[in-house]
């Protein structure tokens with residue numbers, strides 16, 4: 001049986017941040033791109049705000065995810081009918097998927113703790129579902145997940161690994177990106193300082209509990225009204241890599257700060273809109289700032 005976590009990634013084509021000499025070198029590679037049938041093998045709650053669903057199955061014998069901000073595209077059953085419409089592998093064992101000619105319910109999630117299931121030898125990983133106030137098919141599934149439930153998972157297509165050379169990382173995240181933040185904290189060297197600014201209102205105790213589970217020395221501070229102001233206060237020096245993810249509109253001032261005020265090199269930061277208030281199934285490839293698309 002293949003050791004899923006140990007799959008060597010295929011190298012990416014050269015980009016600045018893929019120069020091993022760079023302080024912000026990330027490395028990474030591409031993975032076999034396919035659709036995998038996933039079964040729920042465990043359900044738990046790391047904190048009350050999240051449901052953790054463990055997924056595994058025979059299709060995961062070669063599943064790999066080596067980057068902290070990797071994502072999988074998860075296909076959910078219709079909450080009303082229970083019907084799951086999803087892609088299938090193009091040809092068994094090869095790259096590619098075939099999409100059915102029917103509407104599908106898919107959302108992006110962070111694969112956490114990729115590993116090999118000791119009992120079966122199959123690859124396994126966790127998805128942490130935030131229980132938000134306006135649940136679509138994803139949050140609804142998470143709230144009611146039970147052993148044996150079936151999903152289809154596509155990706156990750158590739159991984160960009162955590163930088164191993166930066167003295168400090170600054171993570172600016174709302175709860176949808178807490179899983180990614182916990183991967184960042186776990187996947188940088190122990191010598192890398194990890195500061196987290198959380199876009200959470202009110203009591204931060206649950207955020208601290210969640211974010212310190214993988215590394216207990218991370219600092220956690222509130223983002224407040226304007227995430228850019230919080231980052232100005234925290235400071236970004238030449239050795240700091242910044243990862244920001246969460247509600248897309250909230251990231252606009254942060255993007256302006258990093259790009260135009262601080263003029264950081266592109267390799268020194270990564271921003272991603274994980275959802276958008278009022279929009280179901282927000283596409284994270286859409287520009288964060290519609291007034292200033294990339």
Ligand SMILES: Cc1cc2nc3c(=O)[nH]c(=O)nc-3n(C[C@H](O)[C@H](O)[C@H](O)COP(=O)(O)OP(=O)(O)OC[C@H]3O[C@@H](n4cnc5c(N)ncnc54)[C@H](O)[C@@H]3O)c2cc1C
Pocket residue numbers: 070071107108109110111127128129130131132133134135136137138139140175176177179180272273274275276277278279280281282284
């Ligand atoms: C790369 C990537 C990784 C992600 N990883 C995770 C992850 O690990 N865990 C996780 O929980 N989410 C994660 N997300 C975010 C998740 O995909 C979205 O929150 C998604 O919209 C949830 O789907 P849904 O079916 O519950 O709601 P949808 O059907 O998409 O939306 C229904 C309504 O809920 C609103 N909504 C969506 N998300 C939220 C929210 N967080 N808070 C309040 N309202 C919301 C929408 O604006 C819409 O009005 C990730 C997104 C990306 C792009």
